[in-house]
Amino acid sequence: MIDYFEIFGIPRRLSLSVDDLQQRYYRLSRELHPDRCMNKPAAEQQRALDMSSALNDARRTLQDPIQRANYLLSLEGFDIGEQKSKDVPPELLEEVFELNMALEEMRGGDDSARPQLEQAEANFAKMMGDVDAQLRSLFEKYDAAPERETLSEIRGVLNRRKYIQNLLSEVQSELTPTT
Amino acid sequence: MQIDFGVPEHIVGIDLGTTNSLVAFMDLTGPRIVPGADGDKLVPSVVSIQPNGDIVVGNPARELLLTQPERTVYSVKRLMGRGLADVQEELKLFPFHIAPGSDSVIQLQLGQRTFTPPEISAFVLRQLKQNAEAYFGAPVPKAVITVPAYFNDAQRQATKDAGRIAGLEVLRLVNEPTAASLAYGLDKRKNGIVAVYDFGGGTFDISILKLQDGIFEVLATNGDTHLGGDDIDNLLLRIALEDVASEWGFDLSTDNEGIQRLRRAVIEAKERLSFVPQTNIELEYRGKKYGRELNLELFDKLIKPIVDRTLGPCRDCIKDAGVKIEQIDEVVMVGGSTRIPLVLSAVENLFRVKPHTELNPDEVVALGAAVQAAILSGAVEDKLLLDVTPLSLGIETMGGVVSKLIHRNSTIPASATEGFTTGVDGQRNVLIHVVQGERELVKDCRSLARFDLKDIDPMPAGLARIEVRFLIDANGILNVTARDQRTGKEHSVDVKPSYGLTDEQVETMIRESIEKADQDFNDRQIREARVEADTILAAVEKARRHDAYFDLSEEERAAIDKAVNELLLVYHSGNLDLIRAKIDQVNQVTLKLAENMMNTAVRGALKGSKI
Numbered sequence: 001m002i003d004y005f006e007i008f009g010i011p012r013r014l015s016l017s018v019d020d021l022q023q024r025y026y027r028l029s030r031e032l033h034p035d036r037c038m039n040k041p042a043a044e045q046q047r048a049l050d051m052s053s054a055l056n057d058a059r060r061t062l063q064d065p066i067q068r069a070n071y072l073l074s075l076e077g078f079d080i081g082e083q084k085s086k087d088v089p090p091e092l093l094e095e096v097f098e099l100n101m102a103l104e105e106m107r108g109g110d111d112s113a114r115p116q117l118e119q120a121e122a123n124f125a126k127m128m129g130d131v132d133a134q135l136r137s138l139f140e141k142y143d144a145a146p147e148r149e150t151l152s153e154i155r156g157v158l159n160r161r162k163y164i165q166n167l168l169s170e171v172q173s174e175l176t177p178t179t
Numbered sequence: 180m181q182i183d184f185g186v187p188e189h190i191v192g193i194d195l196g197t198t199n200s201l202v203a204f205m206d207l208t209g210p211r212i213v214p215g216a217d218g219d220k221l222v223p224s225v226v227s228i229q230p231n232g233d234i235v236v237g238n239p240a241r242e243l244l245l246t247q248p249e250r251t252v253y254s255v256k257r258l259m260g261r262g263l264a265d266v267q268e269e270l271k272l273f274p275f276h277i278a279p280g281s282d283s284v285i286q287l288q289l290g291q292r293t294f295t296p297p298e299i300s301a302f303v304l305r306q307l308k309q310n311a312e313a314y315f316g317a318p319v320p321k322a323v324i325t326v327p328a329y330f331n332d333a334q335r336q337a338t339k340d341a342g343r344i345a346g347l348e349v350l351r352l353v354n355e356p357t358a359a360s361l362a363y364g365l366d367k368r369k370n371g372i373v374a375v376y377d378f379g380g381g382t383f384d385i386s387i388l389k390l391q392d393g394i395f396e397v398l399a400t401n402g403d404t405h406l407g408g409d410d411i412d413n414l415l416l417r418i419a420l421e422d423v424a425s426e427w428g429f430d431l432s433t434d435n436e437g438i439q440r441l442r443r444a445v446i447e448a449k450e451r452l453s454f455v456p457q458t459n460i461e462l463e464y465r466g467k468k469y470g471r472e473l474n475l476e477l478f479d480k481l482i483k484p485i486v487d488r489t490l491g492p493c494r495d496c497i498k499d500a501g502v503k504i505e506q507i508d509e510v511v512m513v514g515g516s517t518r519i520p521l522v523l524s525a526v527e528n529l530f531r532v533k534p535h536t537e538l539n540p541d542e543v544v545a546l547g548a549a550v551q552a553a554i555l556s557g558a559v560e561d562k563l564l565l566d567v568t569p570l571s572l573g574i575e576t577m578g579g580v581v582s583k584l585i586h587r588n589s590t591i592p593a594s595a596t597e598g599f600t601t602g603v604d605g606q607r608n609v610l611i612h613v614v615q616g617e618r619e620l621v622k623d624c625r626s627l628a629r630f631d632l633k634d635i636d637p638m639p640a641g642l643a644r645i646e647v648r649f650l651i652d653a654n655g656i657l658n659v660t661a662r663d664q665r666t667g668k669e670h671s672v673d674v675k676p677s678y679g680l681t682d683e684q685v686e687t688m689i690r691e692s693i694e695k696a697d698q699d700f701n702d703r704q705i706r707e708a709r710v711e712a713d714t715i716l717a718a719v720e721k722a723r724r725h726d727a728y729f730d731l732s733e734e735e736r737a738a739i740d741k742a743v744n745e746l747l748l749v750y751h752s753g754n755l756d757l758i759r760a761k762i763d764q765v766n767q768v769t770l771k772l773a774e775n776m777m778n779t780a781v782r783g784a785l786k787g788s789k790i
Contacts, residue, residue, distance in 0.1 A: 026391065026392075026394050026396075029394070029563060029565060030394075030563055033563055033565070033653070034592065034652070034653045035351070035551075035554055035555055035563060035564065035653065036563070038350060038555045038556070038557075039556070039557055049592055049650070049652060049653070052592050052653075053591075053592035053593055053594040053650055054594070056589070056590040056591070056592060056593050057593060057594060057595075059590070060589060060590070060593075
């Protein structure tokens with residue numbers, strides 16, 4: 001497995017400067033992009049294609065904190081495959097139950113559920129904010145002292161985040177009329 | 180045929196447009212358009228197939244559109260990489276017919292012959308190639324060709340195929356708005372965020388770029404490959420047809436020539452309205468006259484829905500780019516349809532900046548393609564384009580659901596790797612269905628191709644481990660490779676494109692076109708040699724009346740007569756070497772004559788008398 005952190009020559013950390021990453025990315029692109037290698041032999045052109053696609057994939061992954069964290073988890077041997085279980089986090093049980101009722105009503109053409117959905121949207125958005133704050137502090141904790149335990153905690157929060165994210169987009173897609 | 184002319188190779192940039200095409204190159208002063216033999220920079224993307232097999236391209240073909248509409252093709256770009264079902268609506272308005280058997284690739288019936296859209300485009304490309312070769316006096320084997328940013332894989336592949344059929348090595352497909360941003364040289368002015376609004380004859384693109392120290396990074400792109408000036412033309416045409424039907428009492432839409440003349444009339448009226456507030460759509464045909472007044476106010480009202488259709492993609496693009504409208508420093512206008520006042524004001528209203536219109540919107544894409552050609556040749560080193568794929572790439576999974584592998588607006592080259600295995604004991608192959616699009620279900624996305632992983636060793640279900648790598652290259656075209664993880668060996672992949680030519684079909688077309696191109700090249704050289712022969716024969720005839728001629732000896736005059744007669748004999752032979760040899764011979768035997776004439780002229784000049 002190619003180590004994306006290694007491509008950029010940066011340490012395996014969860015927090016990083018996106019600006020610094022961008023400057024490194026531009027510098028490496030000037031070297032590796034296929035446009036720079038058109039006059040070279042076919043084997044080198046193929047290599048440029050492989051290298052620059054890896055560079056682009058690496059940049060895409062590392063510039064987004066969530067993708068970056070998932071990637072680091074997988075590098076450290078955690079299974080980060082799609083969240084398979086549909087189990088609702090226990091603290092969200094009641095909320096999800098009511099939400100589903102409201103969604104049903106909306107889909108059935110009953111617009112009276114709209115205020116409730118809007119309330120749910122606001123709730124989930126706030127939850128996302130809390131989760132992200134929690135992640136930021138966990139990232140700092142890991143970067144200061146890289147412990148597996150912290151990573152495992154991060155994985156838990158990431159799963160919760162994904163669950164809330166899905167709920168949020170479900171509500172939002174119901175609230176915005178399809179064009 | 181490879182000739183070393185001892186000069187740097189010319190790599191040209193080509194804008195293969197819906198309505199017009201252009202070829203450009205870069206010299207020390209910057210990018211420049213190569214004019215055609217008629218002096219026109221724009222080559223209309225119109226191809227006419229004559230009954231004797233001759234292919235007419237450009238301005239003359241545009242005229243034939245009026246008199247031979249059923250064997251003349253325009254706007255073929257709208258058919259590139261498309262299936263028959265996609266283009267039913269436009270076909271209603273095209274005068275040419277579709278041949279039977281147009282399942283995965285549309286076949287156009289033109290007279291006795293059939294052509295695919297890439298073959299028609301190849302005729303346009305070959306014309307541009309010839310224009311450039313005539314201009315440089317050297318072969319032009321390589322090109323950068325532009326495509327709408329929102330073109331999908333099949334449309335890009337079809338464009339690349341067209342280049343190959345035309346005998347061009349297509350070094351790169353560049354997205355039109357991105358090319359335009361290169362031509363504007365905005366990087367010289369500042370680092371910042373730029374939007375490129377490209378509204379052409381048949382396609383609409385919007386791209387948002389970040390510029391920094393010569394890096395042109397596309398943040399997001401959006402568009403509609405079926406939205407352009409053509410739609411405005413068709414709208415006006417429908418109105419004019421209704422008028423004519425009620426005024427003349429018959430339906431002109433069944434009259435191919437009549438409809439093309441009316442089409443021309445509405446286009447001209449549309450173009451005039453970019454400069455004057457009021458004009459007339461006028462047609463005189465078969466002794467009848469039609470005229471309708473059209474003012475800007477009504478025109479704006481009519482086309483507003485079309486212009487508005489460009490604004491949704493703009494907003495989506497801004498959102499995808501992750502920028503706010505206020506952050507966009509500059510907006511660049513590209514494509515002939517941006518001359519329309521309503522388009523200009525709509526863009527200015529949306530972006531809240533005055534758009535750039537300094538460069539000719541018809542030329543800016545070709546100029547940018549020439550800059551990109553110079554980047555690829557190594558002549559320009561400080562600039563680099565980082566473009567994106569416009570559409571998400573995914574594979575079909577259980578229940579017809581799409582699993583996305585590469586998301587839209589990912590910088591290319593981009594790749595994704597996916598593991599595949601068998602579902603039943605002893606299964607020998609796995610079929611992978613690749614689609615492009617943003618929707619969840621396969622049926623709502625665009626089918627790209629089916630890849631068959633063949634010759635899997637028989638083994639119990641689930642044991643095979645085949646790793647498939649999906650790579651979108653810098654042209655935005657998908658490449659698939661597969662590896663057997665147990666053996667580490669490359670695994671064969673059999674590709675069946677859903678819309679488009681197979682590699683074998685393209686190879687056949689290339690072979691045919693190379694034979695044809697060699698023939699064309701030879702014909703052209705013979706024509707040129709004959710022109711040269713005409714010039715020298717005329718000069719000799721004129722010289723026979725000159726004093727210097729009579730100063731020659733009897734033998735010298737006989738030698739000239741002999742050489743002239745021999746040149747006349749081979750003139751129509753079609754043997755290029757022979758014609759050239761005889762021209763040289765005439766040159767040789769008239770050297771002294773020419774010298775004498777020159778001397779007489781000098782003597783005359785010294786005496787102050789008029790020669």
